[in-house]
Amino acid sequence: MGAPARRIYGIETEYGITCASATGGAPPLDADRAARLLFEPVIARSRTSNAFTRGGARLYLDVGSHPEYATAECDRLTDLLAQDRAGEITMADLAARANADLAARGVPGRIHLLKNNTDSAGTGFGCHENYLVRRRADFWNDARTLVPHLVTRQILVGAGHVLPGADGAPARYVFSQRADQMEDAVSSATTRSRPLINTRDEPHADAARWRRLHVINGDANRFDVPIYLKIATTDLLLWFLEQAYTEGSDRFTEALTRLRRLTIVGDPVEEHWALSHDPTLSHELRTQSGSMTALAIQRAFLDAISPAVTRVEDAQAHRALALWRQVLDVLEQWRHDGAGPAAQMVEWVAKYELCEGLRRRSGTGWDDPRLAALDIQWADLRPGRSVVDRLDAAGRIHRLVSEVEIQRAADTPPEGTRAAIRGTAIRRHPQIVGASWTCLLLDVPGAPELARLRLPDDVVVGPDETATILEEIGRRAEPERH
16 A cells, blocks of 8 residues: 555635724725725736735635635645645735725725634634545545544634624633534535535546545634644545545455444534533534544544554655644643643634633633634734734744745745646736636737636646646747747
């Protein structure tokens, strides 16, 4: 058994936006006008509010005036992590430009961009994960096997949230902003009935060979470890399930049986809600193997696939497995004695400890407005204003990529996928007037119409093929030089 096949994955993040008055009055701009001001530099550069960046990522305005950043296609976890965090600095730069424009015009307000999943009115917005998987008949068996993992992984990757009281229920702290927005396990809907797994089948690749797994129950994170782990753990499980299907050997059969006995008895969405509301980590979910905590279920997933993963020669897979185990261990320690490095690695724990410290010092309940304000400040992307920035400056966050890597990802596409072609071509050739995941549009001097250049359907593209395609794009974009 060789190394795990290179999988293509990406993250789409919708950002919250508001324009707050500098004088305490009504907001000078509503969300729609603020979003349009935010995107003025994008439109000036690309002639559209749906553009691709030099880093290969997609930057656009989604339905409901949500600025959205979709990472480039990546086949390495650290590339994806850097790309996702590059979205933060890209959005923060747009906000800084918009606020400079407001100040120059004497408008008493500032635009705030928030990397979170809910606004003050309770409206939800998403952080979606995409995984390219091989097209095969029993794919949905695998997808349903993932459901208990997706329900329970929030203990590793939740961003935490101060949930306001409603309908007589008190305010409380929960693992995840996104959990309470989920309404189904597997569905084709995205807004009217949000599922954990959306059945959208748009692979943006050869549809005869590939399909897309679209996971939409994850939080928008500010910490590196949860961003890394929500992709890494799901990727490892997908690899294991694909191997079990391909090989069908006894060593896979027994582990696969153990995984499928983790199926949740009853409604997994209700368990998703209940688990998120219990930061003591003591809630037990009913599975076909009996009642188990989320920690026990995550440990069972990890233990079931570990022998297969450790047999392969793949440093990335081994690192992901080790980090998964490490975070489970530190959560076990934190659960028992409230000590250890959990707050440096697990985002919801760090936010909980800050909120709980403030609440205890003040002798207030979770309905204290200062806690809600801290929650918002956590997500605020203004440099130096976020609680996360202050924790980072104090060395209290376990980072997996450097600021240099993040800055580079904002302007340089990841190697190894067609994103390297897209991003590099956009940087080199102003004649590219449009782009999508699958093609580029060139406005070639003297040509009667736009030229459409299709990008490779295989998505994974080596350096030699990338160089050849870029050379051809150069010839077509600037024929007078060749």
